[in-house]
Amino acid sequence: MALAEGCTLMLNLNHKDLVEATTPAWKLMQRFQESQQSAVEVTAALLERIQEKEPRIQAMTLLTPELAMQQARTADANYKAGTPRALEGVPVTIKDTFDLAGYVTTKGSRVFKHHHALEHSGVIRRLYNAGAVFLGKTNTAEFGQSATNENKLGLVTGNPWDIEKTPGGSSGGAAASVAAGYAPIALGADGGGSIRIPAAMTGVFGFKPSYGLCPDEGGFRAMSDFACAGPLTTCVADARLFLSVLAEREFHRAPDGLKRFRIGYCESLDGQPVDPAIRAAVSNVATVLSRMGHQVDSIDPSFSGWEQSFGPLVLAEEWRERGHLLTYCENELTDYELSSLRAAQTLTPEQVRDARQKQLEYQAKVARLFESYDYLLTPTVATPAFTIGERPSHVDGKKVSRLWGAFPFTSPFNVAGVPAAAIPCGVERGLPLSAQLVGAYQTDEALLNLCEALESELNFQTYSDGV
Structure with missing residues (x-):
């Protein structure tokens, strides 16, 4: 578990049990509104829980305790002033492919272990402006290119149900952070199942939005023809709350008497x-x-035919964005990223054009x-x-x-x-x-x-x- 540079985790308060591991975000916000709990209390409790469990689970590439406590204090002040925002005081974890200004974004790769982001990406900016509390960043497959979570960062993320088992990937750390009670909501991204696969393997709810619904302006590019930011949560209500911020539109709960569907x-x-x-x-x-x-x-x-689009377009982008790594730091890359980049070398422009047409046909x-x-x-x-x-x-x-x-x-x-x-x-x-x-x-x-x-x-x- 890594801490933000210059930060020290100082949590001598023994109050992690004040926050039930299953407490959803919507209920926390209700308690904040009614002054039953404070965002500072909850944030400190969750950071303490992470500190206790993280040596075994290893879901986090980075903790940001000073930022989180600062955001929590702001949240409490906003509740007191009667001006809470859409996610005021809600603790979240962030998949380590999203840029959080001033902190490292590893993208699950040893190549980027010292890469400090200078700006928030679009998704992070919306969450920040909505009052979310950022506990830290979660482990991921290298460049999001695997359905499991192994990489070369030295972290082996375990599944909270059985730490010898995979949590799935590539948002494996995100899913594990929710399943272990670190936070009620984790930000993930899904280009080929990278939210839904780890959600399935860790027993949480995961939602991949319609393509283009939740853009990440200025963010990491991988599987960009297919990928979407989205939530992993303990309940659907929290996913709705989270998506309303990511998409900058309201998602309304259906009235009683749900329509009957085919x-x-x-x-x-x-x-x-x-x-x-x-x-x-x-x-x-x-x-x-x-x-x-x-x-x-x-x-x-x-459902056949998706591979004819998916494979070539994913490989083409890997080559466009990271093909140069074969020359400069081949030994730093995982076997699966190396396989992708080597396969991408044989792609032709005609194959890529055909893949784009195949995607339209499949849609x-x-x-x-x-x-x-x-x-x-x-x-x-x-x-x-x-x-x-x-x-x-x-x-x-x-x-x-x-x-x-x-x-x-x-x-x-x-x-x-x-x-x-x-x-x-x-x-x-x-x-x-x-x-x-x-x-x-x-x-x-x-x-x-x-x-x-x-x-x-x-x-x-x-x-x-x-x-």
Whole structure:
């Protein structure tokens, strides 16, 4: 665990237990408003909790205690003056691909371990202006280029449910920070599943917005044709609160009496094998949705074709942004980043142009599916969290690719540009299970409302106190 340069963590107050690990942001704000708790108390308590748990979890690349306490004092003053902002006093963690002015942004890479940001990126600026309290930055795969969280920074982020297991990636530290009770909300980013995959593996709620809804002006560029900033939270209500700030528009909660929807239930996508426990848990979600009054139909449409766009466009950007690293610091890079950059060397301009056309065709293909269904229900991942560094070679007895075998269900919806959510729906052998709900482009508000209604039916406990 690293501290901000020049900062000392001085928390002699033994009051970490004053803040329940499951206390959502909306409830904290209510308590601040009613003077039942102060933002300073809560911030100090959470920093103390991080200090206690972090040696085992290693979710944080950086703590910013002095900044956090300063923001908390400002929040308390604003509540006292009757002028609270949209996220006043809410503690958050920040994925270490977002620039926070004056602090290091490693991007999960040893190459950038001393890189100080001079300005906030757009997302951070909006959160700062909304009164959020920044506890620190969270570990990530190098340049966000892996569905797990390994890098060369010397941190091995463990899953709070079982620290020998992966938290997923690339927003693995962000997901672990919420699952461990460090903060009620973590800022992540999702270019191919990097919010939903770790949300699924750590038992939290994760939301990938519609493409372009939450821009990060001046921010880190990776998977830019597919990536979106978004939240990992303990509840849907907090995700709505957070997204309202990121998107600079209100996301309203549906009134009682939610509309009945047509939901297409996909046991898998294109026959990809799924762990039996996940298959059963998602099937149960389909049953719950039906019991809620929705029309749920088992469907098996084709989702093939996304790879023809995703792979070339991701590699082309890696080469454009980081190809020079092969010359200057090859030995500092992870094996997976090296593989990407070497593969990118063989790309041709014609392949990149064709990939852009294929993306448009794929978006139209998925849009046609939403002419028949309001939402889709799928698994979020194919397996529960597995041992760090040991991606499964088989799922449900069938051989799968090392790259996509555990994670075949998220990237298609990045290519389509549509909103998608990972919602916890069960536990098997002490590890969380997750279902994915997907909506049509720009139906984010309605998808959040469906998730919240489902959340109340599932009544899942998102916090693991295993560490």
